[in-house]
Amino acid sequence: MTIARSRQVCLAATPYYHCISRCVRRAFLCGKDVVTRKSYEHRRQWVENRLFQLSDVFAIDVCAYAVMSNHVHLVLFVDEETANSWSMDEVLKRWHQLFKGTLLTQKYLRGEELLAPMIDIVRQTAEQYRKRLMDISWLMRLLNESIARQANREDNCKGRFWEGRFSSQALLDEKALAACMAYVDLNPIRANIAKTPETSDFTSIKLRIKAAIQGKQPEKLPPFVGNPSKGSPAGLPFCLTDYLELVELTGRCIREDKKGYIAQHQPKLLTRLNISAGNWVTLSQQFSRCFRGAVGDVDSLTKYCQHQHRKRRSNLANCEKLLA
Incomplete structure (x- = not known):
């Protein structure tokens, strides 16, 4: 049974959310149709352009994104204070x-x-x-509606282009945020669309790496500010170098001949978040399979459910296993 959107988004619990929109049936958002041999790759630019246009207007930052062949992954930050x-x-x-x-x-x-x-x-x-302007549902509505209209016009057809609703997951703590961002950034590599993060087009990780080479952080994405403290600038609570190293090592360890292998040198971020190497591999490969609702450690999940007046804590077993 689906849960009302108003009960899934609770800014008092967390401002971070993982959203996924999928195309209906065999509709192509991007990629190439092997049957008709038609390419839809140009639509990736549609999504990226519209996404950044909306984020400039809304009080919602795009922390991570990946435009896939038939779905879009987003990690969003609702900036209530700015709004x-x-x-x-x-x-x-x-x-x-x-x-x-x-x-x-x-x-x-x-x-x-x-x-x-x-x-x-x-x-x-x-x-x-x-x-x-700080409502995720409104942002997703305007993003999906725009892309659907363009795609239907190009395909000379009418009807649904997206599934009825986008899925939304609350990311309750730093562990869930880091795992979900890496999961989103590595999506093209897992799908064998790209070989390395820096060559995975229309993803947040490529923008971050491209800017990092010049000693900068991308203007369109919220910056990494390290360990947050009073008076520090707003941004993601990690170090940029730690995160890039984490994504790189995670991507290299996902190999058929060395499944579950992690290099001895582990990034500082994993140590600080207290996530084991084995659990990190599972999280970065199967985040959407492991979790269907709010994600965080047991204490964060319990507080979230209490605030939302929910008796049942979904994802409890996997949160205990992977994020404890």
């Missing part, structure tokens, strides 16, 4: 980049004089827009 700091004018301007808004919001932004009751209506409307 609440926006002025009413800022909220309306952002919303008007996506929609026309109302007649009153249009008049307000044009600087036309409005009566006090009308200003109150504009203020209420802006608060509604503010909530939508």
Whole structure:
């Protein structure tokens, strides 16, 4: 039985979420159709362009992404603090980049004089827009709808392009976040689309490596800031070099002739998160198979379920086994 989206996203528990959208039936998002020999590779650029366009407007950062042949993986960070700091004018301007808004919001932004009751209506409307601009469902809706329209227009057909709903997983702690990001970044390698992270097109890991070569971090993605502390800049709670090393070693250890093998030199990130090498291999290969709902250690999962008034803690056995 599916769970209402409002019960899956709880910003009080975590701002990080893993989302997956899959094409319906045999629809091709990207890749090549072996039957018709038609290539859909150009659609990867559609997804990436639209994703970054939306993240510039929304108070939602894209921590990791991978555009696959028939589905898209995203790890998202909902920046509630930034959204609440926006002025009413800022909220309306952002919303008007996506929609026309109302007649009153249009008049307000044009600087036309409005009566006090009308200003109150504009203020209420802006608060509604503010909530939508930090709502994962709205971002996914606008991403999927845009791609579906373009694909159906190109294929000269009508009807569903995506499955009815995107799946969403709450990432409750650093362990779950690191494992899920690596899982997403290594998707093209596991699917044999790419041989190395730096050659896996339309993924966050390629953008990060390309920027790291120049001593930078990509502008479109939230930066790695290391161990977070009071007054430190906002960003991912890992070191960039640790994460890149972690992804590289994990990718190299996934080999048919050396299944489960981990090099003796392990990245600092694994040691700090207290995840065993064997468990990390399982997590980075089978994250979506192991977990169907919120992911985190037992304490984080328990607090999340209490906050959501759930009696049953899903994923408890695998969380205990792999993230303890």
